[in-house]
Amino acid sequence: MEGYDSSKYEKMSVATDLLVFTVEDDKLKILLVERSEEPFKNALALPGVFVGINETLDEAARRGIKEETGLKNIYFEQLYTFGEVKRDPRMRIISVAYMALVPLKKLDFIAGERTVNAALYDVEEIISSKKKLAFDHKDIIKYARWRLANKVEYTDIAFHLVGEEFTLPVLQKVYEILLGKSLYKANFRKKIAPMIEETEFVTSGDKHRPSRFYRRKKEM
Amino acid sequence: MEGYDSSKYEKMSVATDLLVFTVEDDKLKILLVERSEEPFKNALALPGVFVGINETLDEAARRGIKEETGLKNIYFEQLYTFGEVKRDPRMRIISVAYMALVPLKKLDFIAGERTVNAALYDVEEIISSKKKLAFDHKDIIKYARWRLANKVEYTDIAFHLVGEEFTLPVLQKVYEILLGKSLYKANFRKKIAPMIEETEFVTSGDKHRPSRFYRRKKEM
Numbered sequence: 001m002e003g004y005d006s007s008k009y010e011k012m013s014v015a016t017d018l019l020v021f022t023v024e025d026d027k028l029k030i031l032l033v034e035r036s037e038e039p040f041k042n043a044l045a046l047p048g049v050f051v052g053i054n055e056t057l058d059e060a061a062r063r064g065i066k067e068e069t070g071l072k073n074i075y076f077e078q079l080y081t082f083g084e085v086k087r088d089p090r091m092r093i094i095s096v097a098y099m100a101l102v103p104l105k106k107l108d109f110i111a112g113e114r115t116v117n118a119a120l121y122d123v124e125e126i127i128s129s130k131k132k133l134a135f136d137h138k139d140i141i142k143y144a145r146w147r148l149a150n151k152v153e154y155t156d157i158a159f160h161l162v163g164e165e166f167t168l169p170v171l172q173k174v175y176e177i178l179l180g181k182s183l184y185k186a187n188f189r190k191k192i193a194p195m196i197e198e199t200e201f202v203t204s205g206d207k208h209r210p211s212r213f214y215r216r217k218k219e220m
Numbered sequence: 221m222e223g224y225d226s227s228k229y230e231k232m233s234v235a236t237d238l239l240v241f242t243v244e245d246d247k248l249k250i251l252l253v254e255r256s257e258e259p260f261k262n263a264l265a266l267p268g269v270f271v272g273i274n275e276t277l278d279e280a281a282r283r284g285i286k287e288e289t290g291l292k293n294i295y296f297e298q299l300y301t302f303g304e305v306k307r308d309p310r311m312r313i314i315s316v317a318y319m320a321l322v323p324l325k326k327l328d329f330i331a332g333e334r335t336v337n338a339a340l341y342d343v344e345e346i347i348s349s350k351k352k353l354a355f356d357h358k359d360i361i362k363y364a365r366w367r368l369a370n371k372v373e374y375t376d377i378a379f380h381l382v383g384e385e386f387t388l389p390v391l392q393k394v395y396e397i398l399l400g401k402s403l404y405k406a407n408f409r410k411k412i413a414p415m416i417e418e419t420e421f422v423t424s425g426d427k428h429r430p431s432r433f434y435r436r437k438k439e440m
Contacts, residue, residue, distance in 0.1 A: 009233060009270035009271065010231075010273040011230075011233050013231050013232075014234065051232070051303065053312055057314070080298060083278075085273075085275070092273055094234055096301050096303070096314075153374070
């Protein structure tokens with residue numbers, strides 16, 4: 001980056017767009033807002049914030065998540081940066097997309113306090129529906145959906161969608177939802193055994209056999 | 221991103237920094253340039269270009285790779301976006317890092333025509349050395365090194381470092397270099413068998429038993 005006259009390269013706006021995922025009713029859901037202004041008035045959109053000149057990308061993402069959900073301390077990671085020239089009709093905006101994964105009960109807790117027009121939507125429905133989303137946001141959601149399905153195979157990302165303590169049937173269901181397919185219980189348990197440890201708690205088991213609660217192993 | 225007064229958010233420069241990897245002398249190498257100007261005069265740096273206002277991120281990366289290596293049509297992918305506030309002492313520059321992987325023989329071919337002060341450096345040496353690189357470029361290289369080691373496990377990324385036709389010992393060596401460990405020949409061959417197909421060619425085999433050349437299966 002030397003020998004370039006930076007004045008020849010106009011500066012751009014940079015935003016973080018936020019994909020807040022959770023599992024509700026055995027479905028992968030995403031937090032979307034309905035736009036009240038043009039462009040794309042009334043269309044669904046990812047929540048997002050512009051990156052301040054003295055703010056890192058992670059800080060902007062954290063601020064946006066807090067503004068939309070009231071939550072601090074939730075898991076998030078940078079997904080991908082989208083930079084099509086005409087992706088926003090107003091001006092050139094580079095979008096650094098972030099994924100956050102949060103157990104539903106954390107979102108439930110703050111649902112009543114939400115001041116913005118945000119709600120949870122079924123990701124598969126959003127992707128397969130012909131309904132247009134604002135900007136390139138449907139493409140961003142498709143990309144994130146693909147990445148989640150991949151990452152669940154070789155990382156512990158699914159654990160962020162269950163609480164700190166969980167039963168194995170609940171964890172398996174989250175894996176199945178992210179993978180989009182059923183798993184054999186025995187194979188699943190063998191795969192995740194090295195990642196988890198028992199707690200002293202069991203479910204009440206009034207109808208079923210009681211299930212033990214587990215947690216993520218600390219040392220991992 | 222509504223309800224925000226975009227004038228409150230200053231625009232920024234956006235650059236693509238380029239990590240061009242190859243394998244030379246059984247080592248993972250990266251293309252670096254020596255800076256001839258301040259800041260970080262004489263330090264090694266990743267090549268990079270500013271993103272033009274009418275240019276996508278991928279287009280900027282492709283242009284940068286062509287300017288540095290003369291090569292078009294080589295494999296590259298977006299790695300990660302780095303946005304620390306003070307990463308460049310001159311001004312706020314967001315860096316969208318891209319990785320390119322190229323077989324050495326393609327780089328050899330154009331080596332004589334390079335007009336810039338670029339050369340190949342041993343990645344492990346760069347990472348373990350105390351010598352400082354310009355900007356946050358050593359951190360970017362460390363991140364890319366980690367990502368390569370991960371991706372080689374579950375993608376076909378290693379194939380981009382061998383030519384279109386390759387012997388299995390050569391491919392195994394590339395896997396080992398990226399993973400940073402030796403592999404058992406039988407296990408390796410079992411793992412990659414579904415990804416490759418035989419060609420009609422074999423090595424001359426004057427000293428060793430001749431090795432067959434393989435290629436990546438087309439349908440994958």
